Amino acid sequence: MLSSQRNKLLCETGPGTSMGELLRRYWQPIAGVSEFERQDTKAVRIMGEDLVLYRDGEGNYGLVDRHCPHRRADLAYGFTEDRGLRCNYHGWLWDHSGACLHQPFEETRHPEGTFKDKVRIKAYPVAA
Numbered sequence: 001m002l003s004s005q006r007n008k009l010l011c012e013t014g015p016g017t018s019m020g021e022l023l024r025r026y027w028q029p030i031a032g033v034s035e036f037e038r039q040d041t042k043a044v045r046i047m048g049e050d051l052v053l054y055r056d057g058e059g060n061y062g063l064v065d066r067h068c069p070h071r072r073a074d075l076a077y078g079f080t081e082d083r084g085l086r087c088n089y090h091g092w093l094w095d096h097s098g099a100c101l102h103q104p105f106e107e108t109r110h111p112e113g114t115f116k117d118k119v120r121i122k123a124y125p126v127a128a
Helices: 004-011 018-023 033-037 104-109
Strands: 041-046 049-055 061-065 079-081 084-086 100-102
Touching: 004 018, 061 084
Parallel strands: none
Antiparallel strands: 041 049, 049 061, 079 084
């Protein structure tokens, strides 16, 4: 019988756990390509993380944090565009690497601002 400490070591797969860090080094199947014939986004929960899998207008896939860091809006309801996933709340555009490409109001109000270059969301590589 496993001790509770050993069981925790082997079974917990969340971010920052030993088993979670090990499993994140390997590819994990999370969806089929055919699922994106009718929809562009899919909410997934894998290894204790809520993420969004999407296919953008150019056919590229991305797996990013489910919540936009601006107002924690659910990106599963976001809009896919040619280069990424746009938040349905304030319109921030995220690419497959977690970088912010566009912040509509902020770029209008402060065109010299570089905040979009500093803000990122968690992202994982995807292979189709």
